[in-house]
Amino acid sequence: MHEKERIHGGNVYEVAEQYGLNIEDILDFSASVSPLGVPEVVLEALKNSLGTVVHYPDPNCLAFRQAVAAELGISSENILAGNGAAELIYLIVQMVLPRCTVIPIPTFSEYEYAVSSVGGNLKYIQLQAEGLNFSISIDDFCKSLRGADLAFICNPNNPTATLFTRNELQKILEAGNANHCLIVVDEAYLDFVQGGSDYSLVNQILDYDNLLILKSLTKIYSLPGLRIGYAIGNKDLINKMNNLRDPWSVNSLAQAAGVAALSEKDYRTRLQELVWKERQYLYEEIKQLPGLRPYFPTANFMLVNTHAAGITAIYLHEILARTGLLIRDCTSFNGMGSYFFRIAVRKHSENMRLIQALDSALQQESGVG
Ligand SMILES: Cc1ncc(COP(=O)(O)O)c(C=O)c1O
Known part of the structure; x- marks a missing residue:
């Protein structure tokens, strides 16, 4: 191959x-990472946690998941921590073993690489450059989900900055539901969008069985070398992904950094x-x-x-x-x-x-x- x-x-x-x-x-x-460097509280937490590396990290990432849950107002059972959002993309494709995955292009390449790593086929939907934006017909996107078992949407999209509204995403989720297709919405850059929470699907997580959201801490807190992110989804999906992962993929320092970062508004x-x-x-x-x-x-x-x-x-x-x-x-x-x-x-x-x-x-x- x-x-x-x-x-x-x-x-x-x-x-x-x-x-x-x-x-x-x-x-x-x-790399689209915060130019402000690592927050002071995170550096402090890292120094204070150095001694913990003599133990295995908490495989459940409990303190981190609880901090995320408190921040987002959801249950920690709906959260899975990962060694960056990138690890979670690979876990998703291992879980679904998709025959056909829909990906709007151009977009973050790891979706495609991950699907290819398990031998899945890809159906590309080209974003159209018109005026000052790259956009997509949501109806065409929904139609493309026929016969697909997985789709990735990056919101806002890397590298075009295309933003999908919550309404558009809900249409896609409904179409995905009708086609037994899991929809992954990658919100890695949503914190940088003005009024970003209006575009987030976090509060819809319990409404859809076919939705997984990805979040990353590496961009906003300038931690790409430490690696920490998380997935949000219904309990079944989260448990399935959890069973596939290396139990210690999120190291102790990354977990401590994540907890500290979330406390820093x-x-x-x-x-x-x-x-x-x-x-x-x-x-x-x-x-x-x-x-x-x-x-x-x-x-x-x-x-x-x-x-x-x-x-x-x-x-x-x-x-x-x-x-x-x-x-x-x-x-x-x-x-x-x-x-x-x-x-x-x-x-x-x-x-x-x-x-x-x-x-x-x-x-x-x-x-x-
Ligand atoms: C859209 C998108 N999602 C996820 C990631 C990976 O993030 P992380 O550093 O948390 O693995 C990136 C990294 O560039 C990205 O651009």
């Missing part, structure tokens, strides 16, 4: 090696305010750069089309990487083509540096300066 290369943003190790850079000197816009508010202000700055600035077309960012990342500038995303990535700036060339996203890159929203001084670097890369290309 032909194996696809698994490409992601945030691979600072590879870039450091390739361009002879120190990892600390790389400014990473390719101030950091989240500061981060959201920063992201909402800075994404507008980036959007307005990039709009002014010749040949670049930004798509309106609904979360903490923004997709940009380079076609009118006459340069591919891989080329731009290359020029910027040499200066220690990392953007996500989106060529590897299925259904995306060669002219899109994605950037994370970072702090103002960092965003300014990116705008200047993009500007001079474009000038170099057009032979000006």
Whole structure:
């Protein structure tokens, strides 16, 4: 079988090696992670928990699940902790062993990789770029669920920032129900959406037997190297997934960090305010750069089309990487083509540096300066 290369943003190790850079000197816009660093309370919890590594971690992740349950107002029986949301995507496909999975594209590649890892077939629904958005016909999506046993929807969608309303998702869930199809809604970036809770299905979890929601703490609390996320669903689904997992996949430090992070409301508010202000700055600035077309960012990342500038995303990535700036060339996203890159929203001084670097890369290309 032909194996696809698994490409992601945030691979600072590879870039450091390739361009002879120190990892600390790389400014990473390719992974959509909080630019505020790890919250103080989380660092404190990590230090205080170092001694616990002499024991196996709690296989039930009880304190973490209880903290999530209190935060969301649901039962801990509906929550399964994972070594990042990524582990849970693989557990879902192991549980369903899908014959046919519906995936809107372009989207987060791990859905496809996970389905392929168990030999499942994929049915792609192409998001259509119109105006400033990538969108999908919900009716077509619902029809596509005929004969499918699994579907993934990323809300907001990485990398297009497409947002699905609760109403649209409920239509999809009803269609999924009629077709015995499990619908996975990945809310990994929903905390970065203004009024995000209006789009969340967390309060609908008991209304649908065919719904699983994914959440991640790695983006909002800047913990991608520690790994922690969770799934929410009905008790049966959660128990089935639990029985498939490595009981100790979520290490003690990640569990302690998760509990501490959830207690920290101030950091989240500061981060959201920063992201909402800075994404507008980036959007307005990039709009002014010749040949670049930004798509309106609904979360903490923004997709940009380079076609009118006459340069591919891989080329731009290359020029910027040499200066220690990392953007996500989106060529590897299925259904995306060669002219899109994605950037994370970072702090103002960092965003300014990116705008200047993009500007001079474009000038170099057009032979000006
Ligand atoms: C949409 C989406 N879901 C899930 C993940 C994985 O998150 P985690 O770090 O919690 O495994 C990512 C990571 O980039 C993502 O983009």
